[in-house]
Amino acid sequence: MSYTIKIPSYINDFKCIGKECELHCCQVWGIDWYVSEVERIKNSDCSQELKDLVARSFKKTEHDDIVRIIFGEDKDCPFHDKEDRLCMIQKELGHDYLSHTCKTYPLAGTINNGTILRYRVISCPAVYDLVTASPDACDVYTKARKEDITTVNSCFVDTETDVSDNPVLMYRNELFDFFYGIISNKNTDIITALISGILAASKIDEFAAKDVKRIPEVIKALTPQMTNPATLKSLQDIAPNLSVKLPVLKNLFSSLEIEVPFRKFIQNGEGTADTDVLFISPEQYNDYYKKFRSCFPKDYIIRNIVRALYMDMQMPFIDKKDSIFANYAYFAVCVAAIEYLGVCIAASNDDEVAVRAKFKTIVCHLARKLCHNTTTNKLVLDFIKSINCYTPGYISIIVK
């Protein structure tokens, strides 16, 4: 079978920074291994020390053929050498003995209807650095069709059953290009672009409900509107409503159970335990927002982070069963939440270098939670629905 392959331009520049990495992929996650992969190490020529470590470092999961790494008390992978910060399995046996996830991370992708989109996940700090290094890092290119691809590692595949359950999935590629084009439009700011995407998502759902096959025609009709300067200006001129936006975002962190760890992380050394670093009043917000943005004077940086998150969430379908609007609303609220945390960091830290470093850590950590965890989107959407904000108007207010 032949495929069309689409890739962002940064993809081949990736290099794992190994022991220099401050945010190891071996930390925080419990990486799943196939039982056969573990057995292969047990039967190898490795040291007894490694065999003993393997014997006590995996726990059962709900799947008979999959086991999960047990973290130490330091929340680190037990195979992670504490001195040189390298993987003991890789050091003794080589790359081939790693689990599928360890071998492929941070590479990921989607496959739909003969098109493969390849990207790298932004939870990896080396990917964050690449994505934010140049304006065109996230420009997506189509490569020549390749014949006879039999296996494609680490890709989310849209199966025939997926498409028959939700026929809108048939148009994943067209919808990806359409929404990615909107957030990539350099003639408008990223917030306005996100809002125009919210309105477009709602419109597409309206037509899809009547006749799904009209989606290409609707995309074609909406595309000039999404780049029309007058339309973009009118969206840009919408006044923010911070008395709605700020409490929604602050309460969202509690529902995601990230409030406590992030509170500690954002706070600088001089803060007190009483300081609520996740609270910013509407009166202070604009000043702190400007301070945050001044730490990223190059406009493309935040835009590229948003574009990378869009790919990492397998948009426009992080949830294949849900509508375009539901998926886009999730994406837009996540971006708003990440930006809000950036503003909180700027509010609590005066050093620009520290703001940038902390924001990078927040993006990488949150990407794990928001993009690689299929239950988070349900949590976020349930929360938005529970406070009656699940409409294009309210989602736009949260983003603005």
Ligand code: SF4
């Ligand atoms: S998070 Fe990225 S840079 Fe760090 S060790 Fe893993 S692959 Fe390498």
